[in-house]
Amino acid sequence: MAKAGKKREGALEVIRGISAAGNTGMDRVIHERMRLAIVSALAVNPSLSFNELKRLLGASDGNLSVHARKLEEAGYLTCSKRFEDRQPRTEYRITEKGRRALARYLDHMEALVTAMKDREA
Amino acid sequence: MMDSGRSHQPGRLDTHAEANLRFIRDTMERAGVFTAVPGWGTLAIGVMALAVAIITGGVWNDQVWVGVWAATAVVGFGIGVATTMRKVRAVGLRMTGGAGAQFWAGLVPTLAAGALITVVMARAGQVDLLVPVWLLLYGAAVLTAGWRSVRVLALMGVCFMVAGALAPFSPSRDLSMAAGFGALHVIFGFIIARRYGG
Numbered sequence: 001m002a003k004a005g006k007k008r009e010g011a012l013e014v015i016r017g018i019s020a021a022g023n024t025g026m027d028r029v030i031h032e033r034m035r036l037a038i039v040s041a042l043a044v045n046p047s048l049s050f051n052e053l054k055r056l057l058g059a060s061d062g063n064l065s066v067h068a069r070k071l072e073e074a075g076y077l078t079c080s081k082r083f084e085d086r087q088p089r090t091e092y093r094i095t096e097k098g099r100r101a102l103a104r105y106l107d108h109m110e111a112l113v114t115a116m117k118d119r120e121a
Numbered sequence: 122m123m124d125s126g127r128s129h130q131p132g133r134l135d136t137h138a139e140a141n142l143r144f145i146r147d148t149m150e151r152a153g154v155f156t157a158v159p160g161w162g163t164l165a166i167g168v169m170a171l172a173v174a175i176i177t178g179g180v181w182n183d184q185v186w187v188g189v190w191a192a193t194a195v196v197g198f199g200i201g202v203a204t205t206m207r208k209v210r211a212v213g214l215r216m217t218g219g220a221g222a223q224f225w226a227g228l229v230p231t232l233a234a235g236a237l238i239t240v241v242m243a244r245a246g247q248v249d250l251l252v253p254v255w256l257l258l259y260g261a262a263v264l265t266a267g268w269r270s271v272r273v274l275a276l277m278g279v280c281f282m283v284a285g286a287l288a289p290f291s292p293s294r295d296l297s298m299a300a301g302f303g304a305l306h307v308i309f310g311f312i313i314a315r316r317y318g319g
Contacts, residue, residue: 033144040145041152044212046318048156052271056155057148106145109138116135 029074030105034059034067039076039102042094050090068092076101151269153214154221158267158274160314162204166197167306174299183248190255190298191239197302198232208319220269227266231258252294256285256301271317277309 030036037057042048048056054064071077076098080091094102173193180186209216216224235258242251264278284301291297 036141036145037148040148041155044149044153044214045156048152052155055272056152102145106142109142109145112138113135113142116138120135 026108027101027105029070029076030101032067034063035071036105038064038068038071038092039094039098042077042092043099043102047091047093050092053092071098074098074101147219149212150214151220153209153212154216154224155270156317157205157209157216157224158270158313158317159201159204159208159319160310160312160317161319162200162310163306163313164310165204166200167303167308167310169193169197169200170306171299171303174295174303177298178293178295183246184243187239187243187248187251194255223269224266227268228262231262231265234258235262249294250289252291252297252301253285253288256281256288256297258285259302260285271313273309273312273316277305280305280309 030039034057038053041053041056050064050068053059053068054061057064059067068077068079072079074097076095078093078095080093082089082091170193173189177186177189180189206216209221215221235255238254238258239251242248242254260278260281260283262278263281264275267274267278281301284297284305288294288297288301291300
């Protein structure tokens with residue numbers, strides 16, 4: 001109950017923030033669609049290679065590598081490169097920090113939806 | 122279009138947040154199904170098929186031979202379904218959403234066609250021809266279901282189809298069954314388990 005109340009209050013702050021300054025206080029790194037997709041895909045897999053992520057998300061090489069690098073810089077992903085059957089394989093894993101960021105983002109969205117419904121009711 | 126006023130803001134935010142949640146859920150589901158191939162389950166099916174191939178090597182009655190392999194196929198399918206569901210559930214997902222439905226839609230019709238053809242051919246006494254038919258249809262089913270999954274699954278489907286194409290030239294039907302449903306499952310099961318975690 002206390003947690004739900006806290007979430008709702010957080011969401012109301014978000015709404016107030018948007019109204020006042022156009023600032024949601026949202027995690028900008030994860031909010032971008034491609035980055036959100038990368039983090040979501042890695043959250044349910046121990047690791048995924050560059051090519052697997054590319055196929056799964058329908059991304060281009062350039063687009064995927066740019067966004068993956070941003071997530072890596074934020075500490076949300078780790079990237080390891082190795083050779084497998086003489087072929088280079090780039091593998092990504094989500095970090096604990098990335099997992100927490102995704103959980104926070106999900107909480108944020110859920111709280112927002114709840115708060116909006118409460119406000120409309 | 123510009124927002125006309127503050128009263129519309131809540132509705133819009135609500136829609137955006139819900140769309141984002143849906144997007145995350147869909148991506149997780151697709152990603153979960155993408156690697157949901159059960160490595161150890163596939164390997165277990167292969168070991169079972171190898172054991173059955175050794176047993177059926179001494180079976181000369183065609184009806185019994187078909188019956189044993191039909192029962193093995195049912196058990197194998199059960200192992201495949203159970204281990205796939207277990208792997209998907211382990212990450213809190215389900216196989217009944219859009220991505221899961223696509224997987225089953227690729228797999229089940231071809232396997233059902235194989236079951237029907239088995240009945241017709243067994244009744245017609247064309248048991249030896251069943252081996253290439255089974256391998257080809259199973260390969261086609263795995264290839265279709267695995268198209269939106271990891272590449273190794275599609276490759277496994279192709280290998281089964283090649284095994285099916287070579288089966289008519291094999292000296293023994295049990296050797297073809299052991300090489301196809303046994304060895305290929307063991308090899309690819311091991312690769313999948315190592316690479317995609319169980």
